[in-house]
Amino acid sequence: MTYKERFDGRKFDEIRPMEAKAGIIPRADGSAYFKIGKSVAYVAVYGPRNLFPKFLQNPEKGILRCSYNMMPFSSGGERVRPGGNRRSKEISMVTEKALLPVVDLNEFPNAVVDVFIELPQTDAGTRCAGICAAAIALADAGISMRDLVAAVSVGKVDDKLVVDLNYDEEAHEAGSTDMPVAMMPRTGQISLLQMDGDLSKEEINKCLQMATKALRQIYEVQKKALKHKYEGESI
Amino acid sequence: MGELLVKEKDIVVPGDELATGMDFLPDSGAYRDNDKIIATRLGVVGVNGRAIRIIPLSGKYIPKKGDTIIGKVIDVTFTGWRIDTNSAYSAMLSSKDATTRFINRGADLTQYFNFGDYIVAKIITVTSQKLIDLTMKAPGLRKLGEGRVITVNPNKVPRIIGKNGSMVSLIKEATGCTIIVGQNGIVWLSGAPEKELLAVNTIRMIEKNAHVSGLTEKVSEFLSKVN
Numbered sequence: 001m002t003y004k005e006r007f008d009g010r011k012f013d014e015i016r017p018m019e020a021k022a023g024i025i026p027r028a029d030g031s032a033y034f035k036i037g038k039s040v041a042y043v044a045v046y047g048p049r050n051l052f053p054k055f056l057q058n059p060e061k062g063i064l065r066c067s068y069n070m071m072p073f074s075s076g077g078e079r080v081r082p083g084g085n086r087r088s089k090e091i092s093m094v095t096e097k098a099l100l101p102v103v104d105l106n107e108f109p110n111a112v113v114d115v116f117i118e119l120p121q122t123d124a125g126t127r128c129a130g131i132c133a134a135a136i137a138l139a140d141a142g143i144s145m146r147d148l149v150a151a152v153s154v155g156k157v158d159d160k161l162v163v164d165l166n167y168d169e170e171a172h173e174a175g176s177t178d179m180p181v182a183m184m185p186r187t188g189q190i191s192l193l194q195m196d197g198d199l200s201k202e203e204i205n206k207c208l209q210m211a212t213k214a215l216r217q218i219y220e221v222q223k224k225a226l227k228h229k230y231e232g233e234s235i
Numbered sequence: 236m237g238e239l240l241v242k243e244k245d246i247v248v249p250g251d252e253l254a255t256g257m258d259f260l261p262d263s264g265a266y267r268d269n270d271k272i273i274a275t276r277l278g279v280v281g282v283n284g285r286a287i288r289i290i291p292l293s294g295k296y297i298p299k300k301g302d303t304i305i306g307k308v309i310d311v312t313f314t315g316w317r318i319d320t321n322s323a324y325s326a327m328l329s330s331k332d333a334t335t336r337f338i339n340r341g342a343d344l345t346q347y348f349n350f351g352d353y354i355v356a357k358i359i360t361v362t363s364q365k366l367i368d369l370t371m372k373a374p375g376l377r378k379l380g381e382g383r384v385i386t387v388n389p390n391k392v393p394r395i396i397g398k399n400g401s402m403v404s405l406i407k408e409a410t411g412c413t414i415i416v417g418q419n420g421i422v423w424l425s426g427a428p429e430k431e432l433l434a435v436n437t438i439r440m441i442e443k444n445a446h447v448s449g450l451t452e453k454v455s456e457f458l459s460k461v462n
Binding site: 029030047048049050059062102104107108109110111139140141142143144145146147148184185186187222223226227230231 | 246248297365
């Protein structure tokens with residue numbers, strides 16, 4: 001119908017240009033930067049460390065605690081109210097659940113691994129950028145993990161299925177659907193799947209195929225970022 | 236049959252496939268998924284016969300039995316002291332294990348070790364719940380006096396110590412400082428102020444260049460240049 005060409009000239013199954021770096025925050029135990037298009041995520045990981053208040057402690061295994069935060073100046077000009085809100089609380093929770101299947105915290109009873117995700121600039125797909133960066137930062141922190149986690153949003157703009165929507169596409173006048181997907185790239189297991197809007201069963205299957213393809217590219221960028229930091233190192 | 240997919244000393248990230256087939260066994264930092272061996276840590280591949288392990292490059296200190304560590308007194312209790320170990324867990328030093336001298340019941344324990352004091356101690360037990368017991372009844376284990384305390388990456392400690400302590404003795408000789416390296420990544424130095432600084436810079440240099448081969452020569456060169 002009307003959406004024949006994407007606003008930024010990408011192909012319908014093309015993701016925005018990416019950039020990733022590991023170890024950018026020296027004081028943190030692990031850290032990462034992930035940029036996809038105009039969305040930027042910085043992540044610092046602290047721990048495993050002592051967990052207080054004590055009632056949160058789990059004597060069987062360590063816990064993961066994520067915090068997602070959009071900075072006040074991050075969006076398209078209107079100021080984001082600083083501090084947590086319903087949305088950031090939910091995203092913190094789903095991020096935690098997206099990462100939990102890969103991290104192994106059995107060695108750290110009563111302890112916590114803190115993941116702080118900060119977004120200085122946002123242009124849609126921020127929870128995905130946050131998850132991608134968090135996976136790099138957790139690996140950089142030396143946490144035992146079964147795999148990395150890569151995430152991307154797929155969806156429908158007007159009548160076209162697209163990968164990695166930006167804000168303009170999400171706000172398309174003819175309506176759009178946004179479906180963030182997080183996946184363990186090696187096994188193809190999905191650890192996050194949300195949907196805002198509606199898609200038919202066939203469309204969901206097609207979207208997931210497109211996401212799998214895109215996630216493979218993101219995974220390569222994540223691996224490269226980690227290997228680049230430690231290039232030439234050994235003991 | 237089984238095939239190794241990486242070379243020894245390669246850098247791998249979690250999720251990387253290390254080998255296929257049943258000929259290889261996963262050691263620390265790796266796991267088996269059907270016929271594949273997968274890395275779980277960021278680190279360097281080490282192959283020892285059939286066992287593949289990952290030597291980690293990052294991560295906090297994990298308390299291990301037998302390690303000599305440097306800790307800080309954070310609490311004084313009825314029966315001993317609570318010691319910060321630079322890990323997620325604090326350790327307990329019982330008054331029985333602290334000194335060979337007799338300590339009366341109910342004595343004021345701060346006269347031995349007070350808050351903020353640093354000690355060298357050895358880990359005697361670590362339980363599954365990571366309750367740690369320390370002892371100071373062995374040669375070389377003592378309270379540390381005036382000096383400088385720095386924190387280094389605990390994974391680089393073996394490099395700082397060197398084979399049979401060769402690296403640390405090199406720094407000790409060149410700077411005249413007393414240096415104690417704890418397995419938990421805390422280093423204590425004491426000497427003339429400018430020499431202490433030189434020793435710290437040398438340790439930082441080793442930490443940064445831990446992967447370079449022929450590091451000992453590089454370090455002695457670094458030390459002689461400044462002297």
